[in-house]
Amino acid sequence: MAVAAVAVILVAGYARRWISDDGLIYVRAVEQILAGNGPVYNVGERAETSTGTLWQWLLTVVGFVLPDSLPQLAVYLGLAFTGAAFALGVTGAQRLHGGAPVPVGVVILLALSPMWDFATSGLETGLAFAWIAGGWWMLVHSRDSSRMSLSGIAFVLGLGPLVRPDLALVSIVFLIALWLLHRPSRKTTVGMLAVAGALPVAYQVFRMGYYGVLVPLPAISKEASGSHWLRGFSYFFDLFLTYGALIPVGIVLWVGLRRHFNRGDRILVFAPVIAGALSMLYVIKVGGDFMHGRMLLPGLLLLMLPFFCMPRPANPELMKWANAALIGWALLAAGLLRPIYAPFFGPMGVADERSHYVHANHVANPISKRDYVEAQEEKRGWVRTAQGQLVFALEKPRMEPLSPRRTERVALVWPVLGTAGALTTLDETVVDPIGLSYPLAAHLELTDRGGRVGHEKKLPRVWITADYGMPTKENEAARRALSCGALAELQESVRAPMTWERFVDNFLGSFSRTALRVPADPVAAERLFCGG
Structure with a gap:
């Protein structure tokens, strides 16, 4: 099942491979670093344009080897991370549910064309998918593996703010889940918190001293601490109504959360669901985004992670009809449903960004x-x-x-x-x-x-x-x-x-x-x- 899910997202992501205009912003910042000018966009002015800190520095490392192919590296590295996210999500759900053979939540994500688009795009989204799925996979496996260090897991879970600042919410929920799963001693807990916060805190000190502000510059420009609920709900429904995804997502959550779990399984199920709900709530609060679906995808991934695959229901007839309905919806969403405003801007300024740039650049796969x-x-x-x-x-x-x-x-x-x-x-x-x-x-x-x-x-x-x-x-x-x-x-x-x-x-x-x-x-x- 993991192989099939990874194959589907890799094929779909490759077919729609592209680098967005915002992806080129990362490329310019990385080129400045490699040229010795520091992590800036313009020489002589210290401005942090990269909201995904880890993505910027990861591209710098790989760009050091192949500096002339940075846009393509960003595209294919993002695709690889997205594939890894689906592999980790499926195997984590199988471990949680005891080898559950029925694909459910994974089908919902695979059916959405924004997931194909942001499997690449040159942005940090693929890395965010991999970090989310990988962090949850580590939580699932930490219960049964004495070889996994709690401090090592805490270090990975603490990286959320460096993947994207808003993923700090996910880091907090996942770290609480890790503590609830293992109830370590006070000394160990302090050590875990120190390890989890070491790199984010160190980089925050650098950011404050080098750039002179608390957050990346786009967060100030976009007033990321403000509220615009009406526009945020419009952005939410722009994704979920376009593909009719509210019903399948709602049913999966209703069925999945009503199952009887032991204490440890409850933590592993509710941690990503709570984190996903908080992530989506934050996106709605700040007014959404201008890219169709993009900022809601990490939250949707979190909501579906525990239910990527699930055990067979006791009623075979119910399973047959449920599978038929899910597959029918998935084929409809994947094959026909798209934003009605593409390739132009929608009424709230939201765009199907990939189709917009394909149309504007007259290139089927703009990757350079x-x-x-x-x-x-x-x-x-x-x-x-x-x-x-x-x-x-x-x-x-x-x-x-x-x-x-x-x-x-x-x-x-x-x-x-x-x-x-x-x-x-x-x-x-x-x-x-x-x-x-x-x-x-x-x-x-x-x-x-x-x-x-x-x-x-x-x-x-x-x-x-x-x-x-x-x-x-x-x-x-x-x-x-x-x-x-x-x-x-x-x-x-x-x-x-x-x-x-x-x-x-x-x-x-x-x-x-x-x-x-x-x-x-x-x-x-x-x-x-x-x-x-």
Whole structure:
């Protein structure tokens, strides 16, 4: 059964292999590391664009060997991790249920086309799948194996925040489950917690001192601590109603959770279900995402893990009809059901991201930077011909002289960050007005939640010309605001040379700096930061 499940996801994932624009953001950050410029997106500005810390550094390790194939490495490594997740999930469920032969939950996941899409994509999603399934597999096997060290398991379970910050919720639930399964002594418990937190805490200290904030920059830009429940539920139903998945998922949970378990089995069943529910609740709370299904897939995997396969029911007739219904739904979902808005944006700004880029790039499987760059020939021409220019490559392109303070040949202003990074060299600057790589834009006040999820902030052009361009009467207030108070300190925290003193100042100021928000109106910002 494990072999069959892995074969299906590998074939489906390979057939729909691609790298997303956001996957190219990882590629640019890794290229900067390999070039000796540090974990940054632009040379000279310390901004953490990679929300998946482990994925970034894993790509760095493999990219050290094959640096010219980073996008393809990201695609196929993600596919391998996704295959591993299904193997671990099936074998873990078989161990839990005593060799249960009936595939159930695994069929639901395999039937969803977003699972095929995000088996690759160049993002950290495949690694997240493997960590979730692998952590649960270790919990299941820890009961019956004296060779598995509790500290070793705790170390793996503690990696959640480094896989993705929101997976800290899963780490907490899994670590509690590990403790409940084994009830170790107080000394052992303290040791397990120390081991589980060692790497995440060490990296958090580095993040605070190097970047000067508490979280990756996209979390600030997207206001990941905020709430937008209505949009979040819209995102939830965008996935579950599109494929009619609420009914099969609900039935599996209803049947699975009503079974009689001993104490240990109850922990192993409820831990991923609770973690999955919390994961989905968090995604709904923050307003979902702009990629169809993507952020809900880890939660759905968690919900289904204990029921990937289940024992045969006592009633053969019931089993026959249940299997027929599940297979019928799976064939319908896999073969016909897709978002009605693809390849364009839906009404809430959600997109079937893969079909969008396949359509935009005119490539069936876009897996390289070239696939994205060749679809942007005009913009590539602007970048090549610009010398000492601030290039606004938006709907109506324009160029303005760069400030004499700037040393780069060109600064490209374009919110499609991954593609913009592919269009430019590592020593050229990409100015991202929505703030995924540009700290000033990330700290902009969010006043309107009506835009595309995670893309609502748009730094006005006057701020960009004040920061990168020549002084003008128009940008005078913005230039003055940038030189005053907490805003000037924000600029220093990411642009001043990294010294021990700068690291300490960044670390100590990271709490207040994370909470800092800048009014979009330069005059209001000047009053706020300069006084008067």
